[in-house]
Amino acid sequence: MKSLSYLNKYLITYKWRLLLGIIFVFGSNWFKVEMPNFFGDLTDELTTWSDTNSPDDLLYFALKSGAYFFLLSFISSFFLFMMRQTIIIMSRLIEFDLKNEIYTHYQKLSFSFYRKNNTGDIINRISEDVTKVRMYLGPGLMYSFNLVILSILVIKNMLHESPMLTLFVLTPLPIMSYIIYKVSSKISTISTVVQEEQSHMSTLAQETFTGIRVIKAYERTHEMEDRFNKSAESYKKTSMKLVLINSLFMPTIFILIGISTIVSIYLGGLVYYESQITLGVIIKFIFYVNMLTWPFASIGFVTAMIQRAAASQKRINEFLEEKPEIVNHNFQPFTFHGEIEFKNVSFTYKNSGIKAINNLSFTLKKGESLGIIGKTGSGKSTVLNLIMRQIDPDEGEILIDGVSILDINLDEFRNQSGVVPQDVYLFSETIKENILFGCMDENIAEERLIEVAKMSHLYHNIMDFPKQFETLLGERGVNLSGGQKQRLSISRALIRHPRLLLLDDCLSAVDTETEDFILNNLANLKTTSVIVSHRVSSIRNADKIINLENGTTIEEGTHKVLLSNGGEYAKLYKKQLSEN
Ligand SMILES: Nc1ncnc2c1ncn2[C@@H]1O[C@H](COP(=O)(O)OP(=O)(O)OP(=O)(O)O)[C@@H](O)[C@H]1O
Ligand SMILES: [Mg+2]
Helix, strand or coil: CHHHHHHHHHHHCHHHHHHHHHHHHHHHHHHHHHHHHHHHHHHHHHHCCCCCCCCHHHHHHHHHHHHHHHHHHHHHHHHHHHHHHHHHHHHHHHHHHHHHHHHHHHCCHHHHHHCCCCCCHHHHHHCCHHHHHHHHHHHHCCCCCCCCHHHHHHHHHHHHCCHHHHHHHHHHHHHHHHHHHHHHHHHHHHHHHHHHHHHHHHHHHHHHHHHHHHHHHHEEEEHHHHHHHHHHHHHHHHHHHHHHHHHHHHHHHHHHHHHHHHHHHHHHHHHHCCCCCCCCHHHHHHHHHHHHHHHHHHHHHHHHHHHCCCCCCCCHHHHCCCCCCCCCCCCCCCCCCCEEEEEEEEECCCCCCCCEEEEEEECCCCCEEEEEEEECCHHHHHHHHHHCCCCCEEEEEEECCCCCCCCCCCHHHCEEEEEECCCCCCCEHHHHHHHHHCCCCCCCCCHHHHHHHHHHHCHHHHCCCCCHCCCCCCCCEEECCCCHHHHHHHHHCCCCCCCCCECCCCCCCCCCHHHCCCCCHHHCCCCEEEEEECCHHHHCCCCEEEEEECEEEEEEECCCHHHHCCCCHHHHHHHHHCCC
């Protein structure tokens, strides 16, 4: 339950709504409890009537009582309406704030967090877990206040009428609360299983349809169907179980209410015959007991609800307590001039224990280009992640314009860099929006858009689409070819006029002629740049080339120097030349 105390700050923010809600709960119950009192007194009054009363008297009496009863119900219902309007709305507002808080926090967290946790889990905590927490803040709190206030009002009246009868009729209620608690817990356990099975089924379906090409190519449709059927079958079975228990829930409550009513009538009758109470009191007790059963039943399911909310909040807190590993401390204006230096940098991925970078050093001067080549897994992408400070080195130092990367204004440094990652990610939006994603200025001129598209050798492709720059990509839009995606990604980096350009193997899917064209355009920009590639052709014009192996430099120099050295690089070059 301790985890829920995290929400107190929100309850304090919305304290006036909550307080007003409690006042409405009180008001609603106050008028509700007046009703049995009224009926009881009515009964007692009627028992004193005799033949002397005319039918007109009765009519007048009925109308007067009816009007009074209507008034009581109306006021009580109005307060009930207001109670929901305040407390339930408060819970929705807190849900909104909490989701925003989690979302903002997620965005601050570093790559390592996303490597550690899977996307489904991350999304679940902001959606389903927050919903469970809202159930505590809304219905949970509302029913709890209702229970306490109503019980106090009703029991006070009951004790006033007959303490002994009170004791007898109240005894079954806690037993009922316990039974309902057990049933609710069972329902919640099975619901969780149903939810898990449902999400398993959706994942399976999603995998099938996103991977439909591979499935059809390997003719695996029957296997996939079997897997889906099995999953659906088990979902069906658990759902049936849930339906059964859910169906038992209300009848159980009604039987228990019935038992309490019978007890009230029977015991009330006995006391009545001993002439200790009036008929009106029995009527009041029957109403009272009926009035209390629902709140007492709610103890059962509210307890289960609060337990679920506490478990969810605990999961949410786990993520909220995660500290971003990389934080910007410097908010001074910063302009990147173009120098990067690695001094004996080493880095090990904690999760795999792989030492991806091992004592790496190099310098890059303003306007220079650095080519990094190396076998797969040699650490090339890791170097770029280090430059962008997505990760921090375990040993050594990275200097940006001669200042440690830990001390510069990271936000501005990143804003001035254009990164083309190895895995292109495009949003399901238009081509134009995808390119403009790289740019801060929303009112960018059309000419600039065309210019970058031309520089990345994409313009003619875009013009071939009927809707040109407005072509929708991805889901239900046009799918670009691998090379087109890469070139769009380059346009995205270029549109922001980067002072540093990082290209991670982003020309692998284009032919060498196009590659030359794009590389020439980039070279004309004279931007400090790092180009990562498997192909010598992509980096051969770089001012400096590093050949990486197991995170260390095995060769370094210009294309010419490396060729004349006749080492690994020269061998690779000859091999790739003969392949073309
Ligand atoms: N997120 C990660 N978690 C754990 N280990 C990783 C992670 N990313 C990379 N590695 C490991 O670090 C090493 C270097 O990876 P890196 O991605 O830098 O290689 P690369 O040279 O870019 O390879 P490629 O040419 O295939 O893109 C690899 O052995 C890889 O398995
Ligand atoms: Mg890579």
